[in-house]
Amino acid sequence: MRNIRLDLEYEGTRYVGWQYQLNGPSVQAEVMSVLKKITGEDVKLTGASRTDSGVHAAGQVANFFTTSKMPALELRRGLNALLPDDIAVLDAADVPADFDARSASSKTYVYSVLARVAPSPLMRRFSWHVPWPIDLSAMNEGGAYMLGRKDFSSFRAARSDAYHSVREVLSVRITSGANEVIAIEVRGRAFLRHMVRIMAGTLVDVGLGRIPPSDVEAIISAKDRSAAPRTAPACGLLLKNIRYI
Amino acid sequence: MRNIRLDLEYEGTRYVGWQYQLNGPSVQAEVMSVLKKITGEDVKLTGASRTDSGVHAAGQVANFFTTSKMPALELRRGLNALLPDDIAVLDAADVPADFDARSASSKTYVYSVLARVAPSPLMRRFSWHVPWPIDLSAMNEGGAYMLGRKDFSSFRAARSDAYHSVREVLSVRITSGANEVIAIEVRGRAFLRHMVRIMAGTLVDVGLGRIPPSDVEAIISAKDRSAAPRTAPACGLLLKNIRYI
Numbered sequence A, B: 001m002r003n004i005r006l007d008l009e010y011e012g013t014r015y016v017g018w019q020y021q022l023n024g025p026s027v028q029a030e031v032m033s034v035l036k037k038i039t040g041e042d043v044k045l046t047g048a049s050r051t052d053s054g055v056h057a058a059g060q061v062a063n064f065f066t067t068s069k070m071p072a073l074e075l076r077r078g079l080n081a082l083l084p085d086d087i088a089v090l091d092a093a094d095v096p097a098d099f100d101a102r103s104a105s106s107k108t109y110v111y112s113v114l115a116r117v118a119p120s121p122l123m124r125r126f127s128w129h130v131p132w133p134i135d136l137s138a139m140n141e142g143g144a145y146m147l148g149r150k151d152f153s154s155f156r157a158a159r160s161d162a163y164h165s166v167r168e169v170l171s172v173r174i175t176s177g178a179n180e181v182i183a184i185e186v187r188g189r190a191f192l193r194h195m196v197r198i199m200a201g202t203l204v205d206v207g208l209g210r211i212p213p214s215d216v217e218a219i220i221s222a223k224d225r226s227a228a229p230r231t232a233p234a235c236g237l238l239l240k241n242i243r244y245i
Helices: A027-039 A072-082 A136-144 A195-207 A214-221 B027-039 B073-080 B138-144 B197-209 B215-222
Strands: A001-012 A056-066 A087-095 A106-114 A148-151 A166-176 A181-186 A237-243 B004-010 B056-066 B088-097 B106-114 B149-150 B166-177 B181-187 B237-243
Touching: A001 A027, A027 A056, A027 A072, A027 B149, A056 A106, A072 A087, A072 B056, A087 A214, A087 B166, A106 A195, A136 A181, A136 A195, A136 A214, A148 B237, A166 A195, A181 A195, A195 A214, A195 B237, B027 B056, B027 B088, B073 B106, B088 B181, B138 B166, B138 B181, B138 B197, B138 B215, B166 B197, B181 B197, B197 B215, B197 B237
Parallel strands: A056 A237, B056 B237
Antiparallel strands: A001 A056, A001 A087, A106 A181, A106 A237, A148 A166, A166 A181, B004 B056, B004 B088, B106 B181, B106 B237, B149 B166, B166 B181
């Protein structure tokens, strides 16, 4: 059996998320359905990150096993020809049998906030529109409290089914880019369900002056979802890349 | 009568272009219809640039006359509340009676080429996918021949109804940005119909080695549309900004 790694980009707008679900189209199911057409096999596609409904990816990683003899580059071409235009395979490559997409050493997400009065037709699918002045240095100060290995129960969706809620956040960088977009880039080994979006919602409230930066520490210490502010909307979130050591 | 200037951003995907036409929705007609709801008047909205069907804008400028007493900022708020989400008013301001959006001193367009093998779900609405290696320095060399005041009949749509075809190109800059996107930025006093897209199509053929850079001079000298390569697709084009002196 060959083990094939796929690097994927997708616009999550019309999907229930990465993972197969009964209630709507998922990225995983779309790719598996095309793989079935190409290989004739019911492959099981394992993804690195279960992106939520509406979340985008520039660098999702997945792998599957197949007996197909098709060269990896032809496989990529075939997938891109048959996939809908909101999903693309950036790379396909043979990898060692023990490679598992879930064994990532770190994942990087970028949350985009459109910080200006007018909405943006060009950025509307890829950002959260926050039409009030935002204090970037307060956000950076608040972000620093999120670093390290901690119990992130406060930044965990009520429906999360993770066994325990200790995670390690490796970096939080907040930068102001072109077109009045503030990018919150978060890197960690793994994240709880909705964790990055709750971090983004919290940092935006810090930026708006609704909570002081130092309160982030207290919010985390509370280990209670109700201590943290709103979850930022899915459309602003992008899975940027996945690293394997 | 007050003269109001609007600065507009829009995603052109589902429009027949800026200008009112019988065969589909136009940006101009959408904005005029909302202005009618707000002011109660049949205003005539004059745009700086007649962007083609499918072309986007980050900085279109328009103006209209009204007897409405609504402050400009409230007008902006009302427009953004009522416009579809692919059109937004970035600014609304009272301007002198002699301001005419068409009297621009220059217009800047950016044409985006996605130069990589795999298509991009995230950029697909805003770029032309060219899946072959592109030589950026050849493109820059070719672009230099497009500078200055010339007869651009070769870069003019067959259906163009302009009286004469002499235009002045002030700058052509080709840069390689993030995500393997090549940006062709063109500034000029005015452009012929499809001119920027034919320039982009020509420069891409130069970048692909299909025509040598120096042929651009001969193509322009021919003063014949059939001498120039294909028109690049509309989705890659963005009206970036308009200057007035």
